[in-house]
Amino acid sequence: MKLELGKIAINDIQFADRTYVEDHVLYVNKGEVEAMVLEDDKLLECHLEIARPGDSTRITPVKDVIEPRVKVSGGEMFPGVIGKVTPQVGGGRTHALDGCCVVTVGRIVGFQEGVIDMSGPAADYCPFSKTVNLCVVIEPKEGLETHVYEKAGRMAGLKVAAYLGEAGRDVEPDTLEVFETKPIFEQAAMYPDLPKVGYVHMLQSQGLLHDTYYYGVDAKQMVPTFMYPTEIMDGAIVSGNCVAPCDKVTTYHHLHNPVIEDCFKHHGKDINFMGVILTNENVFLADKERHSDMVAKLAEWMGLDGVLITEEGYGNPDTDLMMNCRKVERKGVKVVLITDEFPGKDGKSQSLADTCEEATALASCGQGNATLQFPAMDKVIGTMEYIESQIGGWAGCVNPDGSFEAELQIIIASTIANGFNKLAAKGY
């Protein structure tokens, strides 16, 4: 499967009377976008705001972040979620509006929605402090059940991203990259002397607002399967979860999975990147056992020499991580884990909920319990009303002037467990 990914650099977003891209600026017809969002009768109000890097602006509670894109070669950007489920993504040509994002914001759904600061100390921890963000601020109808509100918010963001992406359909991209993975036997034969490496991608699927969607399938209802890496880079997976903000894999992160990007960089040089084993993190022990068995079976069947494993979230998914590690290692396949850590504010607690003897190589993405001072901002997009109950905050953590103290885990993607961040633990 071969994907041509064209990136159109976007340096700014401005409101205008129509939606188009010109000279690296995305012009947005505000009224048209708001009206499109409000086609969903679950939402009462919607307004758009622009947040730029360096602004004294805080965005919270953030639900999802999405990069606007369009399938130039035909088909939907998020098949099975918006529009038809077929054709699948991962092949053909896609244009991405690089450098801008859609951010969905609004009254809290659960307690696990985070903060993006466009400047100040917290901006160092968040990738979306460096992008120009079109914030879609939504207001749900009174009395809406939380899961219905979550879906309305999720769909609003994806619809807006697909709508904006259309503006890049006929624009000549600044860069055009090609990514390709061949069917298994051809791929194995292509670089017979290089180690065959796979990626075990664990999707958050705990339910109760912790969900991810694979071609529209709720990930807790699937069993492990094979994916071409380009499918993930091209919209096959969307985030629906309210997992702890620091390690939430937003839809943006699925499109930009750093493990996939780096494996492609090494592909044909020092590894043969064979593809992705997609699995989940369910809340029943039998599911954890069954799916880790299947992951190990797929790793063996693909003839892999080594795998990288990432998880989303922390706590009980650490068990899925360790089960995958143990069972894949026992098939004779080397494993490196990538995850973040939660050792408590004092750093003294066990930093993963579970462990196993086979887990001998782990790349840490930092720890989410360290605290940070968040200065007051001139502007808040959304509301500060929930900071104390958002994960990472605590009762009394907000000062009257709007500044507050909280753990890093309140910042979107600050310790994201796939390495799309700058925190690292160093071995000596």
Added chain:
Amino acid sequence: MVKGIERYGLPVVHMATVVPISLTIGANRIIPGVGIPYPLGDPTQGEVDSKKIRKSMVRRALKALQTPVEEQTVFE
């Protein structure tokens, strides 16, 4: 908490869904829970049957509490 209480000489039965974590933390008597969102019962079976499940699990736990163990034991 399990280890803290046992340190004072009181036996504890850990009832939780993710048995590997119970083993990792060092619980000695473990009863697997139904699921993380509902460890003691199963609302998908209706309230009446869910209560039956809960009752039987608690009885099993009380029995485990009285059972001498030499090593970490999972009471299936």
